[in-house]
Amino acid sequence: MKPPTIGVLSFLAGVRREGFLAFIGSVWREHGDVFQVRIGRKTMLFAMHPDAVAHVSVDNRDNYAKLETYDAVRDYLIGEGLVASNGELWRRQRKLMAPFFTPKSITTYAAVMIRDAETLGERWEGLATEGGEVEIAEEMTLVTASIILQAMFSTQTVEAVRQMKEAVETMVAYANRRMVGFVPPLWVPTPFNQRYKRVRKLVYDTISGLIAERRATPEADWPDDLLSRLMNARDEETGEPMTELLLRDESITIFFAGHETTARTLTFTWYALAANPLVADRLHEELDRVLGGRTPTLDDLHHLPYTLQVVKEVLRMYPAAPFYVRDAIGPDRLGEFEVPAGTAVMLSPFYTHRHPDFWEDPERFDPDRWTPEAEKARHRHAYHPFAAGQRICIGNNFSLLESHIVLAVLAQRFAPRLRDGYVARLENEGVLALKDGLPMVIERRRAEPQAKTA
Ligand code: HEM
Secondary structure, eight states: OOOOEEOHHHHHHHHHHHOHHHHHHHHHHHHOSEEEEEETTEEEEEEOSHHHHHIIIIITGGGEEOOGGGHHHIIIIITTOTTTOOHHHHHHHHHHHGGGGSHHHHGGGHHHHHHHHHHHHHHHHHHHHHOOEEEHHHHHHHHHHHHHHHHHHSOOOHHHHHHHHHHHHHHHHHHHHHHHSOOOOTTSOOHHHHHHHHHHHHHHHHHHHHHHHHHHSOGGGOOSSHHHHHHHOOOTTTOOOOOHHHHHHHHHHHHHHTTHHHHHHHHHHHHHHHHOHHHHHHHHHHHHHHHTTSOOOTGGGGGOHHHHHHHHHHHHHSOSSOOEEEEESSOEEETTEEEOTTOEEEEOHHHHTTOTTTSSSTTSOOGGGGSHHHHHTSOTTSOOTTOOGGGSOTTHHHHHHHHHHHHHHHHTTBOOEEOTTOOOOEEEESEEEETTOOEEEOOBSSSSOOOOOO
16 A cells, blocks of 8 residues: 655645655644655655664565665765765774774763863853853764764864864755755856865865874874774674775764764753753752762763753654665555655654653653663664664764763853743754754853862
8 A cells, every 4th residue: 555645746845845854744643644746756764663763674674775766965965985885895984983982982982072061161151150141052062072073083173173173064955955955066166166166175085184183193102092993993704904995985974973963962961951950950960969060070970860861851852863874775565555666765863752652741851761760661663863773873982972961061050041032943854953052141050160170
């Protein structure tokens, strides 16, 4: 049977009326867990049920790959980096890189995360005194960009962070526009094309320069960062290192994939805390009891479970990647519905995480959903902010550790406040976004900042 189908005109009218994210929610409520949108020859099939996540990502995963839907990501962002590659190349690269992202391996970066969060805390002391509004998304992007640059390349001058962050924003916007709309070929000198080319050159030159600099340094002096680890990685069977091109693509991939998503998660955390004062009180109680004003250490994190539960609940209600796609290689079925070859199957953390059959009162922000017992009792694929199966986000542990630390450092000292009358309007911009940004006033929790000891 064919799934309920939305024609292109209804789709465009709906998106114009409600925005993409809200419109997809309306169609879901009207038509159920599987429906499709036809745009020209392309079919996008939305599948919201956790069983569909299991089917596409695990049970029948060999029938799904990142094909033409990922062309823009490959061609305009990250080449053959891990997010976009397929088949043998993907398998080899994932195997080479996985050891650098295990829970144990990433603890090496905790010190950088703590230090950068503290640096932001110092900046927020100044902002709290001035009392003006800041754009929280901007603040969070600066801290996560700085952390990933340091973890990846052991570099993070303020200038480099700003430049790379802005470059990434331009390139992601460009690739998105290419995916959904008409953009003249790259050789046509439109201002948008020219800007993209300029920025891409900056990113490529910066990263190639960092790699060349590392090669010119005696190996004994290499810092223990991700770049050194990637350069030293050897294929188990052939003993070969990564090619120069793959090294560049993977470095760019980690930089791109590794900061914007975490920045969004932290941004929504500040929103959720300001909008749910009882949750904020419990978080503050835990931080005060365990840390008493001191900078957290890695060990302290084990004693801050509620802080992590807050992050997990943010990733449920506000998953940074509200949708991700898998292209069907051959024909398939999802329950009673046909999935022809070539269909782009859209899986949606945003809507699966609000599925009323799996989440009680799904619109309520409730970190108590994340006690170990509650987690165990749930459908395994009802929660997939990092995707699922073998192509699950390689940086999931890194990101959780980073969010845990940044929140612990900043929330014990500050309670950013929403502007009166602020209403959060969510939209999908490839990553989950707030239409009007998130202007907040930084306020100290205590009149006197407490003494800090390491
Ligand atoms: C809250 C933060 C994050 C979220 C919500 C997130 C989400 C995701 C999702 C949904 C995917 C699947 C994408 C797709 O199939 O198209 C993915 C893949 C990936 N992510 Fe993340 N991510 C986060 C943080 C990170 C970090 C910190 C890194 C690196 C340090 C990272 C690196 C990657 C890579 C390399 C892949 C591709 C994995 C593969 O296909 O083998 N991500 N992520």
